[in-house]
Amino acid sequence: MKRAICGAVAVMVLSACGGGDGASPAQMKQKQQGGGGAGGTTTLIGAGASFPRPIYDRWFAEYAKEHPVRVNYQAIGSGGGIRQVTEGTVDFGASDAPMSQEELAKAPGMVHLPTVMGAVTVAYNLPDLTQPLKLDGPALAGIFSGRIAKWNDPAIAALNPGVALPATDVIPVHRTDGSGTTYIFTEYLSAVSPEWKQTVGAGKSVNWPKGLGGKGNEGVTGQVKQAPGAVGYVELAYAREGGLSTASLRNSAGQFVQPTVEATAAAAENLGGLIQQHPDFRLSLVNLPGAATYPITAWTYLLVPPHLQDCGKARAMAGLVRWSLNDGAAYARELHYAPLPDAVRGPVLQKLSAITCGPAREPLGNG
Known part of the structure; x- marks a missing residue:
């Protein structure tokens, strides 16, 4: 499966499957400051958890077919994703663990957006x-x-x-x-x-x-x-x-x-x-009740700063997340992840819409 995914996105997603020019997320972000790219394409840089990598690779590739957005995502582990987004060297991080209070003290207000559930x-x-x-x-x-x-x-x-x-x-x-x-x-x-x-x-x-x-x-x-x-x-x-x-x-x-x-x-x-x-979504899903429930279940998060300077990148990211949680749900099941239930997806999209961008701190809203 992974070879097929990587082959499909080798050009579109750069080094997400180990290709690209070998640049780190920080180096890639320096190259792409301002959100620009060839032909008006917006490039987003992310790093973090390997847990969701198969579905993220698929989402990013499918979205890029219809939208001028490409994503360079490197699965360096949740700890690395938290560090990179805290330091501001990537546009978004990814983690299967919620940030601790100590980590949040270095990145106040970091928004946790669950994307899929996995076992x-x-x-x-x-x-x-x-x-x-x-x-x-x-x-x-x-x-x-x-x-x-x-x-x-x-x-x-x-x-x-x-x-x-x-x-x-x-x-x-x-x-x-x-x-x-x-x-x-x-x-x-x-x-x-x-x-x-x-x-x-x-x-x-x-x-x-x-x-x-x-x-x-x-x-x-x-x-x-x-x-x-x-x-x-x-x-x-x-x-x-x-x-x-x-x-x-x-x-x-x-x-x-x-x-x-x-x-x-x-x-x-x-x-x-x-x-x-837990309106910030920082909660445990392990050992939940129910006769049919698998006990080591979790969701995985995108970590996004509460304010982004570049509105072009911010709106591109919001569009990608909205598509992933809605149209992308079918791909999640194909790759052995459970889409977010309605009771979670709605609040997640509301949280996304409250992120602001630019000098005027414009909320991303629902558009």
Whole structure:
């Protein structure tokens, strides 16, 4: 899938798939100050999370077919995206984790715009296993803490009665970069395991007790594919693209659920009230109620300053976001993401319309 996407956008999106002239987001922004481009094209520079990269690549390419807007997006990890947008070296950042109070102190008013919902899967490499592995939160915390060292450990066997589990060593694989996917995964482990919360905790980067590291969702996917016995956490699109097996996780209702678009969307059924309590959208979606809900669900954010100097770029970005949340929803499902439900999409578009631009601080509005 990714090769096809990259081939389609190699010219339009520059280095989003590793091509272009090799310039960093900061260098690209310096080249494109003022929003200009060949033939009146507006160029937007963004950087951040790898979690949404497949859908962002698709959105940016499809939008560019009908609009004079091209996007250079580099998936450098959520931590890098937050840093770049805070420093003003990109037009927008992207993160799967909301900015912390400490980070917001350096970038007051940074607007968090959810774009799609996704599932963080537990992907594993056990070639002789013929049925999906079942895991719960405590067992998963035991695996990534190093306390569970063999796949036939009693804690895993109890969740998989009648299954011939191999005596293979468990090889946990984690992210090495500052990662929103890591934040989501460790936030879940902290919610279901008091021991994990106390000893490791949640964050975009944590001190992993054990395991191998990989950069980006791509790096973790590659490590899991190469090593029998390996297990890692990756966004659903990467697990499906990589042909990885994914565990069924026990949710808060006690049901074992596979990561699917439908199970991700099920988590959204309870978001109406939460949005009212968190109008800035900085809230956790892990371990939400519902028998059909996949428990490691999250949305991913675009991070946009509350005021943009260049109205041309600001309006181009607003048009792209509006199209993505409306017309782009069908592409999201194709690539294993759940579109935002109406109860979320409406407030997100209202938040977008309140961003201002130019010397007169004009609101972007709904146009």
